[in-house]
Amino acid sequence: xxxxxxxxxxxxxxxxxxxxxxxxxxxxxxxxxxxxxxxxxxxxxxxxxxxxxxxxxxxxxxxxxxxxxxxxxxxxxxxxxxxxxxxxxxxxxxxxxxxxxxxxxxxxxxxxxxxxxxxxxxxxxxxxxxxxxxxxxxxxxxxxxxxxxxxxxxxxxxxxxxxxxxxxxxxxxxxxxxxxxxxxxxxxxxxxxxxxxxxxxxxxxxxxxxxxxxxxxxxxxxxxxxxxxxxxxxxxxxxxxxxxxxxxxxxxxxxxxxxxxxxxxxxxxxxxxxxxxxxxxxxxxxxxxxxxxxxxxxxxx
Amino acid sequence: xxxxxxxxxxxxxxxxxxxxxxxxxxxxxxxxxxxxxxxxxxxxxxxxxxxxxxxxxxxxxxxxxxxxxxxxxxxxxxxxxxxxxxxxxxxxxxxxxxxxxxxxxxxxxxxxxxxxxxxxxxxxxxxxxxxxxxxxxxxxxxxxxxxxxxxxxxxxxxxxxxxxxxxxxxxxxxxxxxxxxxxxxxxxxxxxxxxxxxxxxxxxxxxxxxxxxxxxxxxxxxxxxxxxxxxxxxxxxxxxxxxxxxxxxxxxxxxxxxxxxxxxxxxxxxxxxxxxxxxxxxxxxxxxxxxxx
Amino acid sequence: xxxxxxxxxxxxxxxxxxxxxxxxxxxxxxxxxxxxxxxxxxxxxxxxxxxxxxxxxxxxxxxxxxxxxxxxxxxxxxxxxxxxxxxxxxxxxxxxxxxxxxxxxxxxxxxxxxxxxxxxxxxxxxxxxxxxxxxxxxxxxxxxxxxxxxxxxxxxxxxxxxxxxxxxxxxxxxxxxxxxxxxxxxxxxxxxxxxxxxxxxxxxxxxxxxxxxxxxxxxxxxxxxxxxxxxxxxxxxxxxxxxxxxxxxxxxxxxxxxxxxxxxxxxxxxxxxxxxxxxxxxxxxxxxxxxxxxxxxxxxxxxxxxxxxxxxxxxxxxxxxxxxxxxxxxxxxxxxxxxxxxxxxxxxx
Numbered sequence: 022x023x024x025x026x027x028x029x030x031x032x033x034x035x036x037x038x039x040x041x042x043x044x045x046x047x048x049x050x051x052x053x054x055x056x057x058x059x060x061x062x063x064x065x066x067x068x069x070x071x072x073x074x075x076x077x078x079x080x081x082x083x084x085x086x087x088x089x090x091x092x093x094x095x096x097x098x099x100x101x102x103x104x105x106x107x108x109x110x111x112x113x114x115x116x117x118x119x120x121x122x123x124x125x126x127x128x129x130x131x132x133x134x135x136x137x138x139x140x141x142x143x144x145x146x147x148x149x150x151x152x153x154x155x156x157x158x159x160x161x162x163x164x165x166x167x168x169x170x171x172x173x174x175x176x177x178x179x180x181x182x183x184x185x186x187x188x189x190x191x192x193x194x195x196x197x198x199x200x201x202x203x204x205x206x207x208x209x210x211x212x213x214x215x216x217x218x219x220x221x222x223x224x225x226x227x228x229x230x231x232x233x234x235x236x237x238x239x240x241x242x243x244x245x246x247x248x249x250x251x252x253x254x255x256x257x258x259x260x261x262x263x264x265x266x267x268x269x270x271x272x273x274x275x276x277x278x279x280x281x282x283x284x285x286x287x288x289x290x291x292x293x294x295x296x297x298x299x300x301x302x303x304x305x306x307x308x309x310x311x312x313x314x315x316x317x318x319x320x321x322x
Numbered sequence: 323x324x325x326x327x328x329x330x331x332x333x334x335x336x337x338x339x340x341x342x343x344x345x346x347x348x349x350x351x352x353x354x355x356x357x358x359x360x361x362x363x364x365x366x367x368x369x370x371x372x373x374x375x376x377x378x379x380x381x382x383x384x385x386x387x388x389x390x391x392x393x394x395x396x397x398x399x400x401x402x403x404x405x406x407x408x409x410x411x412x413x414x415x416x417x418x419x420x421x422x423x424x425x426x427x428x429x430x431x432x433x434x435x436x437x438x439x440x441x442x443x444x445x446x447x448x449x450x451x452x453x454x455x456x457x458x459x460x461x462x463x464x465x466x467x468x469x470x471x472x473x474x475x476x477x478x479x480x481x482x483x484x485x486x487x488x489x490x491x492x493x494x495x496x497x498x499x500x501x502x503x504x505x506x507x508x509x510x511x512x513x514x515x516x517x518x519x520x521x522x523x524x525x526x527x528x529x530x531x532x533x534x535x536x537x538x539x540x541x542x543x544x545x546x547x548x549x550x551x552x553x554x555x556x557x558x559x560x561x562x563x564x565x566x567x568x569x570x571x572x573x574x575x576x577x578x579x580x581x582x583x584x585x586x587x588x589x590x591x592x593x594x595x596x597x598x599x600x601x602x603x604x605x606x607x608x609x610x611x612x613x614x615x
Numbered sequence: 616x617x618x619x620x621x622x623x624x625x626x627x628x629x630x631x632x633x634x635x636x637x638x639x640x641x642x643x644x645x646x647x648x649x650x651x652x653x654x655x656x657x658x659x660x661x662x663x664x665x666x667x668x669x670x671x672x673x674x675x676x677x678x679x680x681x682x683x684x685x686x687x688x689x690x691x692x693x694x695x696x697x698x699x700x701x702x703x704x705x706x707x708x709x710x711x712x713x714x715x716x717x718x719x720x721x722x723x724x725x726x727x728x729x730x731x732x733x734x735x736x737x738x739x740x741x742x743x744x745x746x747x748x749x750x751x752x753x754x755x756x757x758x759x760x761x762x763x764x765x766x767x768x769x770x771x772x773x774x775x776x777x778x779x780x781x782x783x784x785x786x787x788x789x790x791x792x793x794x795x796x797x798x799x800x801x802x803x804x805x806x807x808x809x810x811x812x813x814x815x816x817x818x819x820x821x822x823x824x825x826x827x828x829x830x831x832x833x834x835x836x837x838x839x840x841x842x843x844x845x846x847x848x849x850x851x852x853x854x855x856x857x858x859x860x861x862x863x864x865x866x867x868x869x870x871x872x873x874x875x876x877x878x879x880x881x882x883x884x885x886x887x888x889x890x891x892x893x894x895x896x897x898x899x900x901x902x903x904x905x906x907x908x909x910x911x912x913x914x915x916x917x918x919x920x921x922x923x924x925x926x927x928x929x930x931x932x933x934x935x936x937x938x939x940x941x942x943x944x945x946x947x948x949x950x951x952x953x954x955x956x957x958x959x960x961x962x963x964x
Contacts, residue, residue: 045519049416050423056413057430059487063445064437066456070448082454136341139334144327151338158349160601164548164570165593168577168586169352169359177347192348197341210701213326213668214762218715219689222328228714232705251438253552254574269438269552276444276559288448295441302436307429314432317492318499326668 064299071095071292078288090289098293109263109271111297118250118267118298124187125249126242133196133241134234138226140197141204142212152201155194163190163255171258181262190255196241202319203237204230240316243309247302268298353594360587371584378588388572388589395569398482399546406486407535407542410493415523417494418501428498435491439549443556446484450476450557471558471565478566481557485550492545493538500534501527540604544597569593617692617769617802618644619665623674626660626826634660636827637674642819647796647803651813652823653849658806659774661823665804666695666772678770689718691770694763698775700755702747702762708734709743712761726765733761736795753784760795771796771803777812789816810850814838822846839951844961847890847954853919855954858889858927867955871925876903878953881964888956893919893932895952898939902947906931911939 066083072091073084099111136155140148163170170189179185207230215225231238256270266274275291306313328334360378362371382388417427434442449457450470461468469476504527512526548570558565562575569589577586619642626635635657642648650658663669665676667688676683683691694715702711712733713726721729734740737757747755756776763771776792777785793816796803807813813820814834822829822837822845830842841847841855848854860869867880867889881887904924912919918939920931924946931946933939955964 046420049420052416053413053420053423053427053431056409056416056490057427060431060434060490063449063487064434067445067448078454080454082451082456082459083448132340132344135337139337142324142327143331143334144329145331145334148334151342154350155341155345158345160597161349161353161594162544162548162597164551165573165590165597166349166352166356167574168583168590169355170348171578172355173348173352188344189348192344194341194345208699208701209325210697210699211703212324213663213666213688214695214697214701214703215714216326216668216688217666217693217695218762219718220714222330222333224718225328229703229705233703235705247436251436253438253440253555258578269440272438272440272444272556276440276447276556291444292448295444298441299437302438303433306436307433310429310432314495314499317495326663 067292067295071289071296073289075288075290078292083292091293094289094293095297097287097290098297101290109266111268111271111294113264114266114268114271115297117265118269118301120183121186121252121256121267122246122250122302124183125190125252126245128187128191129196129245130238130241132191133194133198134200134231134238136194136197137200137204138230141201142222142225142230155197158192158194159198163193167254167258170255174259179259181260181265183265185259186256186265187249189259190249190252196245199241199316199319200234200237203234207233236312236315239309240312240319243305243313244316246305250302268294272298356587356590356594358587359583360591362584364581364583374584378584379592381585382588382592391567391569391572394478394566395547398478398485398550398566398568399543401482402485402489402546402550403539403542405482406489407493407538409486410490411497411531411535413490414494414497414501415527417498431494432491434488435495437488439488439552440556442484442488443553446480446553446557447559450480450483471563474564474566477557481550481554481566484553484557485546488550488553489542489545493542496534496538496541497531500531504530537604540600543600547593547596617679618642618677619770619802619804620677621661621665621674622677624661624664624671624676625673626657626664626669627672634826635664638828640821640828640831642802642804645800645802646818647793647805647816648819648821649805649807649813649817650821650823651807651810651849652829654808656823657826658808658821658823662772662774662804662806665770666693667691689715692766692768693770693772694766694768695772695774696756696759696763696776698778700747700759700779702755702758704747707744707746708739708750708758708761711747711758712765715762715766729765729767730761733764736764737761752780753788756780756784756788760792764795764799768801771801771805773803773805773807775807776805778807778809785812792816810852814850820850822849824849840963841890841954842963844888844890844956847956851892853893853930853932855890855892856924856929857956858891858925858929859958860887860889861885862887862955867953869925869927871927873904873925875948875953878948881955883957883964886958887964888958888961890954890956891929891948891952893930895949896931896946897949898931898933898937898944899947900945902945904946904948905943906946907943908939908941911941 066085069085069087070078070083071094073088074090077084077088102108102110136151139145140152174180174185174189211229212225215229220228251269252267253269253273256267257273260266260270271294275294359371361373361375363374363377364371413431417424417431420427447470449455450468451458452468452470452472455470458468458470470480471477508526508530512522516522516525547568550568551570551574554568554571562571567575570593573586573589573593576582576589580586619640621638621640623637623639624635625633625637627633638661650661652658660669664671667683667686671684678691678693703714706714709730712730716726716729730743731740734743737760739754739757739761742750742754747758750758759776773792777788780788789812805816817834819831819833820837821831824845830837830846832840837846837850841850844857848857858869860867862880862884864882864884865880866874866876867878867887868874869889875889906922906924906929908920908922910921912921916935918933918935918937920933920939922929956962957964
């Protein structure tokens with residue numbers, strides 16, 4: 022079969038010398054397919070393995086084929102209560118992840134848009150100072166100041182609360198910066214026309230600027246949702262109460278069980294949980310790809 | 323600021339208050355607190371602290387474990403940055419070139435962006451597991467005895483591989499959009515001037531992509547320094563032991579496991595300075611970048 | 616409808632740059648005044664101060680009988696058409712036109728009626744439910760005009776409204792704007808850098824340069840009596856030839872030795888500048904002035920001869936039926952062709 026194809030291509034290439042270029046395209050596709058497989062195969066293996074029982078996985082590692090324990094594993098991952106206090110299951114963690122992802126995205130967008138609006142559209146001497154104060158927060162990721170942040174949260178009694186989980190993550194100015202960049206690119210004349218049309222600050226914001234920013238808001242929402250959903254270190258520190266665990270935070274629990282080695286670890290359930298933890302953000306990114314890419318690549322300009 | 327900006331004062335301040343309050347409480351306060359505690363030594367039982375000057379810093383320069391983490395971080399960052407950039411660039415150039423299936427490739431190469439680092443780490447643990455990991459088994463057929471969590475460099479290799487894998491999509495997206503931003507006319511002019519695709523890439527495309535590349539370099543260094551926390555933590559299974567450790571992970575381990583607030587804070591401050599330097603570099607570059615466009 | 620009066624209006628930016636020097640302008644009711652000048656001359660700043668989009672540093676601005684210095688743009692009863700149209704991209708044509716009226720609290724039926732009237736006037740009736748992105752450049756321009764009309768303002772402000780259109784559409788819209796303004800009888804201020812637009816549209820022209828008013832006058836005055844070398848070379852295409860020369864009080868002589876017999880001379884003696892419009896010259900083999908033609912440019916209706924007069928560059932514009940060729944020839948000046956300016960400031964003598 023391969024021989025036939027090749028000889029046909031060879032025949033064509035003698036007939037039309039220009040067809041040679043096609044080999045280059047074949048090479049390009051081969052590289053791209055290899056890249057796509059590199060991305061795909063590990064995740065596929067986890068997915069396939071989530072259909073196997075723990076003993077096989079324990080003996081043979083991750084699987085390429087499918088078995089019939091899928092329902093079992095996902096059922097256990099989603100509905101079986103686990104942890105030290107038996108107070109958390111997959112559904113609870115899924116809900117917490119959603120609350121973190123959506124709460125973080127919405128909070129960040131609202132706070133960021135408001136601040137960016139004030140900085141760009143008002144003749145405020147204090148705005149430059151505010152901008153620099155906000156901009157500085159881009160410099161130091163939460164990971165750098167993790168311990169003092171934790172102390173502050175404990176001091177404020179916000180440990181094991183959604184507020185303590187979400188609000189400190191908002192304390193970086195990515196969204197503010199993003200909206201500032203976007204507002205600056207909005208033509209000057211729009212605010213001028215609106216002012217002649219009798220729109221004040223509130224009306225201009227609601228009637229003109231927010232509708233204009235729709236795409237930007239969507240892009241930001243996707244990026245921030247994924248970012249919030251995937252948070253690990255902060256939830257690990259701030260939530261010791263298992264009923265507040267997110268899926269990603271739950272991964273840590275699995276890993277600890279994994280290293281105990283006392284009983285056969287629940288590999289199938291772990292694989293199922295990993296799949297559950299990655300599915301929502303992956304779907305969001307794939308389905309809203311163009312917004313996502315736009316948001317990501319335009320935030321740096 | 324816009325030419326015809328509004329003149330009100332109270333309203334914009336009202337708009338700024340939420341952002342400013344949040345960063346004051348959750349950014350400036352902790353950052354200041356970190357700087358302050360880096361000059362104090364905490365009593366292990368939580369009874370007060372003593373001012374020790376720069377002792378916490380000098381302790382770092384002599385600590386063997388800290389220095390080994392430092393050098394590991396340098397190697398880790400270099401390798402992760404180089405390989406994730408190189409692979410992503412290759413893929414982006416090809417994806418930009420192919421006519422058929424370009425969109426499908428884009429999707430297939432970027433979706434891993436959405437996977438959380440610890441989830442990627444979990445996959446790494448399963449693939450590299452000492453006894454049953456598929457990659458471990460593959461390596462043993464070549465006669466290599468791979469031992470995750472036991473052999474320092476074996477563990478490091480797993481961390482690096484997973485970190486590269488996780489970062490390729492972001493780099494790919496930026497390189498691809500950078501390539502697509504190169505004007506058609508420039509490409510066409512190059513096609514007329516130069517027949518060789520390879521030298522066209524190095525003479526024309528690569529320099530035009532340099533701004534994107536430099537921006538990504540900073541992004542990748544930041545990623546390798548901070549965002550790989552989840553990967554490192556899952557691969558060492560939360561039990562650092564003698565495993566390789568990045569600087570950020572050590573801040574966490576010394577601060578939360580070791581209860582050494584002063585030492586951990588000093589490490590935080592060192593990292594802050596590092597990031598600050600990176601930012602200054604980026605800023606100087608960004609200014610230049612304006613001239614590019 | 617209203618007259619407009621600028622009394623010593625001036626603009627200084629916080630960084631100390633004086634964008635507009637104190638200026639005095641009176642615009643009678645119903646007049647269309649064009650502000651023209653090169654980019655950065657302050658013409659837009661002046662217009663924006665009238666609109667209230669830019670604060671007035673000094674002086675007073677009257678629209679009608681009211682001092683408007685500190686009145687919000689929306690309350691000045693003006694309408695403005697912007698260079699890039701500044702249409703709200705997410706609103707339909709009808710919503711775009713009606714937004715100002717809605718903010719004034721007019722009832723919906725009245726807004727709809729006014730929008731319909733304006734749309735009819737501008738041939739936009741079929742497009743009322745479209746978004747700006749679905750319109751052509753000329754149509755967007757009309758919507759911007761419509762937005763201005765529905766407000767029934769006392770004063771129209773135009774900020775280079777035609778410069779984003781192609782040449783053909785520009786000519787057409789120019790005529791439409793003029794017709795509309797005359798029909799509505801609304802006072803208008805119009806900013807452009809295009810001197811043809813200025814000449815054809817204006818009742819009166821204000822020529823600005825480097826933040827200063829160089830001249831105010833009707834298009835004919837500006838053309839035939841330019842107040843300075845700047846106005847002389849800015850207004851008119853091809854521009855006026857400007858020579859350096861001297862005057863002894865009776866006769867002017869170009870540097871290079873050629874005397875302009877019978878063209879008169881300013882009373883000021885010494886160094887001067889001498890201007891001659893390219894179209895104020897006739898080829899005349901028996902004429903007094905030798906002209907060396909280097910290049911002949913064909914423009915269809917006209918023909919431009921470029922060459923040397925008394926060793927200085929000189930251009931002549933001829934009708935298409937007059938024969939022309941390169942090489943030496945002679946020219947004669949039409950009566951009143953020669954303008955005199957002082958050597959330093961370039962003011963008319």
